[in-house]
């Protein structure tokens with residue numbers, strides 16, 4: 001099981017990841033935070049690929 005991680009220094013809070021996978025990503029204080037280590041809907045690769053600044057990685 002992969003765990004999504006957001007690099008807080010890179011995230012610009014655009015909300016794309018939250019839109020794609022709201023069960024895993026939540027925007028708070030202008031940054032995306034991982035609120036669940038995994039979701040049943042996807043492996044979050046789409047969020048990784050869609051982040052405009054490459055802030056999301058899977059560990």
Ligand code: SF4
Nearest residue numbers: 011012014015017051
């Ligand atoms: S898609 Fe990337 S830059 Fe946008 S909120 Fe998510 S982690 Fe931050």
